[in-house]
Amino acid sequence: MTIAVLLAADGAAWESDLIAAFSSGRHDVIVTRRCVDVVELLALAAAGQGSVALISGSLRRLDADAVDRLLAAAVVPVGMVARADTQAEQRLRAMGIEYVVPDDAEPAVIAGVLTEAVERQADPGRSCSEARFGDPVRSMSVSIPPGPPDAEAVASRAGRRGTVVAVWGATGAPGRTTVAVQLSDELSRLGAATLLVDADVYGAAVGAVLGLLDESPGLAAACRHATAGRLDAELLAGLCWQLSNHLRVLTGIPLASRWPELRPAAVESVLAAARILAEFTVVDCGFNLETDEELSFDTLAPRRNAATLAVLESADVVIAVGAADPIGMQRLVRALADLQDLQPAAPVWVVLNRVRRTVVPGDVIAELTGAMRRFAGRDPVALLPYDLESLDAALVTGRSLAEARPNGPLRAELVKLAASVAGL
Numbered sequence: 001m002t003i004a005v006l007l008a009a010d011g012a013a014w015e016s017d018l019i020a021a022f023s024s025g026r027h028d029v030i031v032t033r034r035c036v037d038v039v040e041l042l043a044l045a046a047a048g049q050g051s052v053a054l055i056s057g058s059l060r061r062l063d064a065d066a067v068d069r070l071l072a073a074a075v076v077p078v079g080m081v082a083r084a085d086t087q088a089e090q091r092l093r094a095m096g097i098e099y100v101v102p103d104d105a106e107p108a109v110i111a112g113v114l115t116e117a118v119e120r121q122a123d124p125g126r127s128c129s130e131a132r133f134g135d136p137v138r139s140m141s142v143s144i145p146p147g148p149p150d151a152e153a154v155a156s157r158a159g160r161r162g163t164v165v166a167v168w169g170a171t172g173a174p175g176r177t178t179v180a181v182q183l184s185d186e187l188s189r190l191g192a193a194t195l196l197v198d199a200d201v202y203g204a205a206v207g208a209v210l211g212l213l214d215e216s217p218g219l220a221a222a223c224r225h226a227t228a229g230r231l232d233a234e235l236l237a238g239l240c241w242q243l244s245n246h247l248r249v250l251t252g253i254p255l256a257s258r259w260p261e262l263r264p265a266a267v268e269s270v271l272a273a274a275r276i277l278a279e280f281t282v283v284d285c286g287f288n289l290e291t292d293e294e295l296s297f298d299t300l301a302p303r304r305n306a307a308t309l310a311v312l313e314s315a316d317v318v319i320a321v322g323a324a325d326p327i328g329m330q331r332l333v334r335a336l337a338d339l340q341d342l343q344p345a346a347p348v349w350v351v352l353n354r355v356r357r358t359v360v361p362g363d364v365i366a367e368l369t370g371a372m373r374r375f376a377g378r379d380p381v382a383l384l385p386y387d388l389e390s391l392d393a394a395l396v397t398g399r400s401l402a403e404a405r406p407n408g409p410l411r412a413e414l415v416k417l418a419a420s421v422a423g424l
Contacts, residue, residue, distance in 0.1 A: 005052055007031045008054070009034070010056040019031050019034075027107060051118050051121075055077055057081035057088040064226055064263070067265065068264065068265035076120075077099075078097070078100070079099065082102065083103070091229035094226070161275050162281055163281070164283065164314055164315045164316050165319060166312050168285040169287060169320055169321035170322055170328070174321045174322050174331075175354060176285070177200070179351060179353065182401055183282055184249075184282040187418050191246060195249075195281045196282050198249075199283050199284060203256065204252025206249060207251040210243070210399075210400075219252050219262065221239050224266075226266040227265070227269075231269055232273055233276040235273075236274065259307070271314045287308075288308065289305060289335075289338050289339065312346075315346045317346055318348045320335070320349065320350050321353055324386075325354065325360075336378070349381045350378050350381060351381060355368065368380065382413055382417045382420075384414065390404065
């Protein structure tokens with residue numbers, strides 16, 4: 001089988017020699033097109049002109065979004081960097097390029113990498129051949145230079161993998177943001193390093209709930225750095241609000257019209273850095289799970305719900321929030337069916353919010369639990385009472401329930417939920 005290669009060398013010195021070697025026919029690899037820039041590379045990939053792209057590490061405008069588009073077109077990107085240039089290698093790997101080879105490697109070695117990349121794309125379960133070209137798949141490495149006080153704390157977590165908790169729910173404002181904010185606060189009060197991320201592309205409100213300025217860079221800035229391959233845990237910490245010793249907040253987009261800035265590849269990179277920065281990353285998600293690309297002829301067009309889908313795919317736990325009333329329960333049951341169609345790998349925990357006796361006849365807990373078991377096949381892990389007085393006291397001062405009403409009934413249930421998430 002001959003491998004069709006798209007070459008984007010950006011005028012590198014090794015380009016002509018490599019083309020000549022591949023043209024000899026000895027390596028089962030042929031260069032179908034030489035691309036002058038990223039735009040031409042993506043166009044040829046979408047047209048099916050190649051199965052693998054050999055890309056120079058210095059190619060201009062190469063970012064995580066371009067890598068994501070190549071993978072969407074079933075073209076495997078392979079990076080080419082100068083030997084011992086670890087910074088360029090880390091940048092490519094942060095963009096999502098798993099295969100990186102030195103530019104002084106023999107043509108036979110490079111051809112082996114390209115062949116292995118294509119074969120592994122066709123068979124994801126195939127293991128990588130380290131004998132051929134070393135270790136092509138490594139997790140994102142984070143370089144922590146000395147400097148700010150956060151550097152030592154970040155470095156201490158560099159070898160650990162934090163937990164991502166996605167707080168999601170049906171349409172109709174069932175209380176996703178309230179649960180995300182209070183859960184993050186309670187996890188931090190258990191002594192765990194916690195990061196709260198607002199990834200709602202329809203109505204980001206975490207900053208407003210906590211009394212923070214909307215003008216802060218937040219998630220949009222983190223995604224820009226991730227797209228350029230510059231994001232690491234320390235830089236992510238610098239973009240966050242530090243609310244306490246154990247709680248950071250990454251605010252969302254202030255205007256819903258800015259949703260195209262939250263590309264899925266960038267969001268995944270942000271969460272990868274967040275796992276190093278924090279023990280628990282709690283993400284407030286949007287409600288919509290529709291795959292917009294299926295409604296469009298251009299499958300490479302930006303997708304508004306892609307950020308939510310990326311968070312759900314990356315999460316270790318999904319907390320599905322629903323309002324405990326007839327309308328909210330109906331919406332939650334239907335939304336859980338849509339979530340099941342996505343087949344998330346993470347377990348789904350159902351949390352019923354705004355539990356009150358006035359809309360549920362009989363034994364409230366028994367009725368709500370029985371309804372969820374009957375119509376969704378799930379038992380709720382928490383039933384949060386409708387403590388409007390405590391919520392108002394917290395909202396008007398921009399504080400958490402633990403600060404505004406530490407002895408309220410809602411806070412007591414949220415403490416239990418946080419302990420369950422933390423495994424206590």
